[in-house]
Amino acid sequence: MAGRAIARSNMRAGKRFMSTAGWWSHVTPAPRDPILGVTEAFLADTHPSKVNVGVGAYRNDKGKPVVLQCVREAERRIAGSKFMEYLPMGGSVKFTEFAIRLAYGDEADVLNDKRVASVQTLSGTGACRLFADFQKRFKPESLVYIPIPTCHHNIWRDARVESRLFRYYDPATKGLDFSGLMEDVKNAPSGSFFLLHACAHNPTGVDPSEEQWKEISQLFKEKGHFPLFDMAYQGFASGDTEKDGQAIRIFMNDGHQIACGQSFAKNMGLYGQRVGCLSVICSTPQESVAVKSQLQQIARPMYSNPPLHGAEIVSTILSDPELKDLWHKEVKEMADRIISMREALRFNLEKLGSKLNWQHVTDQIGMFCYSGLTEEQVDRLTREFHVYLTRNGRISMAGVTTGNVEYLANAVHEVSK
Numbered sequence: 001m002a003g004r005a006i007a008r009s010n011m012r013a014g015k016r017f018m019s020t021a022g023w024w025s026h027v028t029p030a031p032r033d034p035i036l037g038v039t040e041a042f043l044a045d046t047h048p049s050k051v052n053v054g055v056g057a058y059r060n061d062k063g064k065p066v067v068l069q070c071v072r073e074a075e076r077r078i079a080g081s082k083f084m085e086y087l088p089m090g091g092s093v094k095f096t097e098f099a100i101r102l103a104y105g106d107e108a109d110v111l112n113d114k115r116v117a118s119v120q121t122l123s124g125t126g127a128c129r130l131f132a133d134f135q136k137r138f139k140p141e142s143l144v145y146i147p148i149p150t151c152h153h154n155i156w157r158d159a160r161v162e163s164r165l166f167r168y169y170d171p172a173t174k175g176l177d178f179s180g181l182m183e184d185v186k187n188a189p190s191g192s193f194f195l196l197h198a199c200a201h202n203p204t205g206v207d208p209s210e211e212q213w214k215e216i217s218q219l220f221k222e223k224g225h226f227p228l229f230d231m232a233y234q235g236f237a238s239g240d241t242e243k244d245g246q247a248i249r250i251f252m253n254d255g256h257q258i259a260c261g262q263s264f265a266k267n268m269g270l271y272g273q274r275v276g277c278l279s280v281i282c283s284t285p286q287e288s289v290a291v292k293s294q295l296q297q298i299a300r301p302m303y304s305n306p307p308l309h310g311a312e313i314v315s316t317i318l319s320d321p322e323l324k325d326l327w328h329k330e331v332k333e334m335a336d337r338i339i340s341m342r343e344a345l346r347f348n349l350e351k352l353g354s355k356l357n358w359q360h361v362t363d364q365i366g367m368f369c370y371s372g373l374t375e376e377q378v379d380r381l382t383r384e385f386h387v388y389l390t391r392n393g394r395i396s397m398a399g400v401t402t403g404n405v406e407y408l409a410n411a412v413h414e415v416s417k
């Protein structure tokens with residue numbers, strides 16, 4: 001066929017094809033994301049008193065996002081950096097070295113022995129997902145146990161790791177279901193993986209005590225379970241990054257080979273920079289070299305290598321004693337503001353004469369208050385009061401301010417009385 005005839009016949013075929021159903025006509029809309037969808041709904045609301053206590057993103061007392069001073073100073077210092085080329089597949093080595101020192105402590109034996117494999121990840125979500133893919137590849141039959149309730153279980157679903165649930169939160173006490181947790185850990189098949197939140201558990205704001213962590217660690221030893229720590233809030237629970245690392249340190253000192261996913265979204269306010277770290281404690285330096293190389297190989301065909309800017313900010317801060325001190329001070333300020341808002345919310349609810357017990361508002365820690373409100377009550381809060389939160393009743397305390405706390409307390413009281 002001559003060129004023009006081929007073109008004409010292709011066009012006819014194209015027309016025929018286009019008249020049939022579209023390529024994606026079988027695709028139905030995905031459900032709205034339970035957390036990020038709340039922000040979308042909030043942005044679409046034009047009511048002047050609207051309040052967003054959905055996503056866990058820190059706001060100052062004026063309700064505005066915060067750029068930390070240490071971050072501004074780090075940005076100023078790296079502004080002259082001409083380094084714009086690709087990072088290695090595992091990201092910035094300087095960044096990961098400082099990140100793991102923050103997680104495990106400067107003096108940790110596992111660091112001196114070079115037994116930690118670490119790679120820079122796309123924030124905390126990316127760290128968990130990379131580990132889930134690694135688990136699937138190298139322990140394909142293993143299970144992951146996820147706490148009830150949790151928020152990021154879809155990570156393991158999409159990595160095709162089979163998951164089970166373990167008891168964590170007791171709605172009756174609005175605290176930890178420690179005996180249920182221990183029983184489920186005991187009954188899980190030996191060698192299971194467990195997702196643990198290192199501190200400031202999301203969504204409940206309930207953490208085990210130091211003593212309880214020790215008991216959990218011992219039971220993990222007996223059962224030969226693998227702990228994966230999701231550490232998205234180091235510093236946000238107590239205001240002290242060392243104290244918030246205590247669960248990691250307990251497990252590490254008990255000789256567990258743990259994995260840890262760190263996020264700098266919250267504690268440095270680098271949400272959109274997507275800067276995180278996945279580390280895996282190995283039995284030998286050789287094993288850690290192998291593990292790191294495999295983690296990189298999983299990243300390579302997915303996103304090739306992670307972004308540069310956020311990692312440079314973090315390593316500039318963590319490697320400079322003065323900036324690091326400033327950061328510690330600023331993290332404490334954020335944590336303290338949240339604690340004072342817990343007190344203010346509880347105070348206002350009690351002042352309004354609520355008959356319910358709101359002690360958990362001040363007992364729980366970190367960014368969230370797991371209020372105990374039902375889905376129907378949450379729907380009323382949104383519909384009648386323009387207060388936006390996830391349907392599980394989780395209130396992001398970081399969105400509460402002296403300006404909106406009375407309004408919020410009144411709305412909560414109205415739907416719960």
Ligand code: PLA
Pocket residue numbers: 035054055056057122123124125126151152197202230231232263264265271276
């Ligand atoms: N792990 C926990 C426990 C988290 O709460 C979050 C974020 C992440 C990991 C992931 O954060 P990153 O990828 O941004 O580092 N949780 C948020 C948002 C703030 C979310 O669900 O992604 C939340 O509102 O629950």
